Amino acid sequence: MKFQIPIGPQHPALKEPISLRMTVEGEIIRDADLRLGYNHRGLEKLAEQKTWIQNIYLTERICGICSHSHTTCYVQGVEKLMEIEPPKRGQYIRYLVSELERIHSHLLWLGVAGHEAGFDSFFMYTWRDREIVMDILEIISGNRVHYGINTIGGVRRDLDEQQVKHILDSLAILRQRSEYYQHLGTNEPSFVARLAGVGYLSREDAIALCAVGPTVRASGVPMDVRKDDPYGIYDEVPFEVCTAETCDVLGRTVVRIKELFQCYNIIEYLLKNLPTGPVAVRAPRRAKPNEVVSRYEAPRGENIHYIKSNGTDKPERLKVRAPTLGNYAATIKMLKNGFIADVPLIFAAIDPCICCAERAVALVDARSGQEKIISMNALKQLSRQVAAGNARKREAEWPL
Amino acid sequence: MLTKLTHWSRLKSPWILHLNTGACNACDIEVVAALTPRFDVERFGILLKATPRHADVIVCTGPATRQMKDRLIRIYEQTPDPKFVIAVGACAMSGCVYRGAYNVIGGIDQVIPVDVYVPGCPVRPDAVIDGVVKLLNKLKG
């Protein structure tokens, strides 16, 4: 006996609005389907009405966890369009904030994973330590989440000696705590038992379904834009790409913990080798007609911005491909033949950032594995369609 | 006597439902951060609840998107009376940077009545706590 269970858009297991349809047979999921669009705001269209500078603040608000990833990706692209090169010190500070953001994002994720696995004290621990990173970011930029530190041609704030010292001191604490998490995450029997073997994604599937970020790295594929196509200063910074071979949620946890240590190393390197000089150069107001693709390794995976200019002070087109979108197809694969109780865990394991991914509305058809991109114009029609689908679901018959 | 008791328990344990209606996640994360050890709103008896049927206070983040509008109304109707709505963040108040986007209606107050507005983009967890305490004081009075 098969029947469908709708989960979401408002559901305890999901922090953000997304709707999952699962066809189940007893406890086992046979099929899964994602319904998106609850968080679609029409941001790409909005970007066409704003100037290059205003768009930095708009792209920052694509997502609150990887806000710096989106601005950096955007700013890198615009700098290429305007043919300017930010000064070295500006770049160092920019990527310093990137790595701090990665730490905050991974700690946040560890907490969420702990919470989904029923290990709430782990959640509280990691979030307590996350406050240390938030404090550093606040000291550098003046805000906890939307840093607003990027500008076209560099960064807006400089670092002084005292701040550098504070960051290094805080890092020492974080490093110590992370060692404890590493120990806990890989040795605590009940935690490991809950995570191991859940959400299996083989190496071949991960590549075929274009998974990105820690999801693909946990399937043993060393894919990282910082290494594969170094942008900014990453060709000078020594670091390793962390992978795991277990292909499950445990592997994804291990990859993220290992990445934390890489982040600490990168930050230490950046601070010790911080060049002197200005932090930004003046940028022109207009960009020549051209187009550019900018890649960036966000905490969740590869982030791609496509920017087209037409000689005015506004972009003609801005397209954002957020990492979560790349991982949706793989999620469907992971959910299949799993248990209902594992859904939150598997779903959390890709570290979904729904507000990031909701650009053009994409429906992933689980049955054919095909992705259907629906044009912006068809959006209204789509929402009606989805709403109609919901109405039917409400009267769905239950086997009891 | 009974009304006194319900009034007291309402003040001492407001349970909240956190609802994202199209936010950029930053406000959501700050709301969750308010529950964690540094800020710890649980000392006011505040608990994060998973379903609107258990909640007294709906904490809304984000502008109301067209897709979410009907769900927002449905969730508001599912919450038992008396219910209160806190709009967290510039988005929930007015739409913030998304104002004017084709899929955004505007603030939450375009769709459901709002009791407390907490400004900020994103709001600081301290501000969320302040908003909740203001609501509690309003209830007392």
Ligand code: SF4
């Ligand atoms: S108010 Fe700002 S931080 Fe909060 S959801 Fe809106 S854009 Fe994001």
